[in-house]
Amino acid sequence: MPGNALAALPLPDGRRLAVSQGEQELALRLDGQPLLRVRRLADGRLQPLELPLAEQAEALWLLAYCCFAGDPDRQALRLALAEVDPALRASGLLLGEGEDLRIERELFWQLPGPFLRAPASAGYPQQLVMHASGRRHPRRPPKPVGEVYRRFDARLGAWMSLRTLDIEADLPRFNRWQNSARVAAFWQEQGDLEQHRRYLEALAADPRVLTLIGCLDDEPFAYYEAYWAKEDRIAPFYQAGDYDRGIHMLVGEEHHRGPHKVAAWLGALSHYLLLDEPRTQRVVAEPRADNARMIQHLQAQGYHKAKEFDFPHKRAALMVLPREVFFDRCALA
Structure with a gap:
């Protein structure tokens, strides 16, 4: 995550994401409560610390949103994860295997997330x-x-x-x-x-x-x-x-x-x-x-x-x- 990344990012549902950074780690807080700590590895990957599998989907989506919104030139977020929630792959948020786990900007912005605020045309049967x-x-x-x-x-x-x-x-x-x-x-x-x-x-x-x-x-x-x-x-x-x-x-x-x-x-x-x-x-x-x-x-x-x-x-x-x-x-x- 670059040095000029966002310090805070409001979310459409009213919550607020805050980011603090050190040389080797960054931390995310959601509405003032700790959400995620991430270590920067020497190979450029980001390693979430103490992230339960059940909380991966929201935490990694918020991490990606903060990184991509703060740096419009960033094309991918490379991650180090010991285990992966299968729902992340099914949704398209997470790609790759092993040391090639990544979230790609091109796919992230196609996920409706909280941006879409009304029932979508998606899925309406074709006739x-x-x-x-x-x-x-x-x-x-x-x-x-x-x-x-x-x-x-x-x-x-x-x-x-x-x-x-x-x-x-x-x-x-x-x-x-x-x-x-x-x-x-x-x-x-x-x-x-x-x-x-x-x-x-x-x-x-x-x-x-x-x-x-x-x-x-x-x-x-x-x-x-x-x-x-x-x-x-x-x-x-x-x-x-x-x-x-x-x-x-x-x-x-x-x-x-x-x-x-x-x-x-x-x-x-x-x-x-x-x-x-x-x-x-x-x-x-x-x-x-x-x-x-x-x-x-x-x-x-x-x-x-x-x-x-x-x-x-x-x-x-x-x-x-x-x-x-x-x-x-x-x-x-």
């Missing part, structure tokens, strides 16, 4: 149905309600969370955001409260779209639409997979703009969609082709520009994030 467009697609699960994702962003030092939009509570801010000149230039959805109520009610009734509010330290600052691409207008323009998701996004609060915050919320939004449904192999976006700044932000998070194409209302850039690319050298912290 192909026909869309009005003539395209077959899987029947979509019921939409979640309330908070769906929460994670403390160690770089920002702030909570990044996503919750579903509540029309009664969020309509005034949605109306204000859409009528700002900066947002209107790209969304072109200016209107009064009643127009925006109808807009949001139509999306609420559409199983294709999930409307989300992004929050930093629980302050609403952004609006997102996450849609199933197979049923969307984008489907004719690329070979959409059954579980591909797409995103529309806007930052409504001016004081939450900036590239460092885009990295936090775009990473969180992409992470949520990939956690929600493991069958999702791609997340796509279609910003205006001349929106160079947004395209650069997407590329910084692993999206690539597949092509440009023409919607009736705009020339768009097809931006594609493969699941493998997001989790390979995952930049979450």
Whole structure:
């Protein structure tokens, strides 16, 4: 664990993980109570001390979270364990045998852990149905309600969370955001409260779209639409997979703009969609082709520009994030 690792890390369930380090050992405390002592071995492995088998799963997950959140460049955690809880291998948290036991960053961030806060789409049985467009697609699960994702962003030092939009509570801010000149230039959805109520009610009734509010330290600052691409207008323009998701996004609060915050919320939004449904192999976006700044932000998070194409209302850039690319050298912290 590097010298600049985190000293404390809040967890989404309200608990707090604290870390203290010496030259040869580090210690973890959970809500002030001792959790785990770890010795650094000369070969770089970490050796948990006096860790009962029954407590391995939680303690090693928390150790990995602290190490990976504190050092986004760290790709693996090598461990020295005398015995292993088989559930750790079954979950994908732990790989290897003997002196090659390790937790890999790429797999760790694919485990929902406490980050996923609502019932996931994962495991919903597949049944192909026909869309009005003539395209077959899987029947979509019921939409979640309330908070769906929460994670403390160690770089920002702030909570990044996503919750579903509540029309009664969020309509005034949605109306204000859409009528700002900066947002209107790209969304072109200016209107009064009643127009925006109808807009949001139509999306609420559409199983294709999930409307989300992004929050930093629980302050609403952004609006997102996450849609199933197979049923969307984008489907004719690329070979959409059954579980591909797409995103529309806007930052409504001016004081939450900036590239460092885009990295936090775009990473969180992409992470949520990939956690929600493991069958999702791609997340796509279609910003205006001349929106160079947004395209650069997407590329910084692993999206690539597949092509440009023409919607009736705009020339768009097809931006594609493969699941493998997001989790390979995952930049979450």
